[in-house]
Amino acid sequence: xxxxxxxxxxxxxxxxxxxxxxxxxxxxxxxxxxxxxxxxxxxxxxxxxxxxxxxxxxxxxxxxxxxxxxxxxxxxxxxxxxxxxxxxxxxxxxxxxxxxxxxxxxxxxxxxxxxxxxxxxxxxxxxxxxxxxxxxxxxxxxxxxxxxxxxxxxxxxxxxxxxxxxxxxxxxxxxxxxxxxxxxxxxxxxxxxxxxxxxxxxxxxxxxxxxxxxxxxxxxxxxxxxxxxx
Numbered sequence: 001x002x003x004x005x006x007x008x009x010x011x012x013x014x015x016x017x018x019x020x021x022x023x024x025x026x027x028x029x030x031x032x033x034x035x036x037x038x039x040x041x042x043x044x045x046x047x048x049x050x051x052x053x054x055x056x057x058x059x060x061x062x063x064x065x066x067x068x069x070x071x072x073x074x075x076x077x078x079x080x081x082x083x084x085x086x087x088x089x090x091x092x093x094x095x096x097x098x099x100x101x102x103x104x105x106x107x108x109x110x111x112x113x114x115x116x117x118x119x120x121x122x123x124x125x126x127x128x129x130x131x132x133x134x135x136x137x138x139x140x141x142x143x144x145x146x147x148x149x150x151x152x153x154x155x156x157x158x159x160x161x162x163x164x165x166x167x168x169x170x171x172x173x174x175x176x177x178x179x180x181x182x183x184x185x186x187x188x189x190x191x192x193x194x195x196x197x198x199x200x201x202x203x204x205x206x207x208x209x210x211x212x213x214x215x216x217x218x219x220x221x222x223x224x225x226x227x228x229x230x
Contacts, residue, residue, distance in 0.1 A: 005159055006050070010073030013051055016155055020196040028187065029107060029139065030057055036135050036226060037063070042102035047091050047126055048109025052078025055085065066101075068094065091122045096129045104130045105137040108222075114161045116169060123173045127229060136179065136227045140165050142186065144217050151192060167223045179227035186210065188221030 006013070014022060033044070040062030046055050049067025051074055058065035059082060067086040069075050078086040089095050091109070104126045110119050126136050141148050143164035152158040167184070174181055189206035190199060209215050 004071055005157055006069070006071035007073040009156055010051070010071065010077050013074070013157070014053060016157070017192050018196075020199065021190060021192055021194065024190055024199060025188070026054065026057070029054060030061070032224070033058065033063075033103070033105070033137070034061070036137065037103055043100065044103045044105065045094075045096070045101045045126075045129065047094070047104060047106045047122070048112070049078055049086060050074050052081045052086050054107065056081040059085070092118060092125060094125045094129050098128055099131045099134075100129045102131055102134045103137060104134070105139070107139045108141060110138065110140055111162045111164050112157075114163045116163070116165070119163075119165055119169065120173050123170065124177065127177050127179060127227075130229045132229055134229050135182070136174075136229065137224070138170055138227075139222055139224045140170070142167075142188075142217075142221055142223045145219065145221055147191065147221070167225065170223075170225050174225070174227045178230065180230050182226045182228050183224075184226075185224040186216045186220040186222070187224055189219065191221075 041064060044058055044063050044065040046065065046067040049055055049069050052067050055065035055067045065085065067078055067082065068089040068091065069078065069086065070088065070090055072088060075086050075088045106126060110122060113119050113122060130136055141164050143166055148164060152162065171181065189209060190202045194202055206220070209219055
């Protein structure tokens with residue numbers, strides 16, 4: 001059995017960042033998904049789901065959420081939270097039928113592939129398993145934000161093989177596959193070292209930064225793109 005860095009980090013992964021930082025971004029992602037899919041009982045796939053915390057909350061909200069990850073340990077932990085809903089698999093070759101899900105998401109997973117050809121193959125697979133009129137949500141690090149290059153040297157899950165993905169790459173893949181781009185967002189002004197008391201202040205500042213394209217390009221942490229399969 002081949003072990004990767006995420007097998008070693010499984011038990012501690014959700015504690016890498018302070019709990020208030022982890023919960024802040026988890027909540028932001030749930031809110032965005034709720035805006036995309038107002039109805040419950042629809043099928044969601046989280047590609048690179050890690051410990052399954054996000055899909056656990058989505059299932060609690062009434063969605064029918066599943067996950068796939070290539071770490072045995074992550075899948076083991078995720079299935080404890082979501083019995084029978086998470087499988088070990090390769091994001092380059094998703095073991096699901098065409099048009100299986102209403103929404104397919106990838107949350108800061110693609111940059112671990114380390115190669116843009118592999119990124120394109122993974123996104124193509126996400127598109128393949130998305131239903132017609134379904135959505136694809138990709139949430140990735142913003143390469144223009146200089147802090148990532150410091151943070152990625154500090155966190156244990158980044159081992160130097162990662163490659164941050166420019167937004168235009170995802171846009172190009174979407175257009176190549178006739179995916180309608182519904183929305184592009186830049187988000188995230190809460191760094192890992194922010195104390196809990198500062199969250200309301202940073203969230204207020206983020207709203208202002210979002211209105212200034214040049215500042216948002218360099219100061220916000222994430223690129224988020226939502227596509228629709230027509």
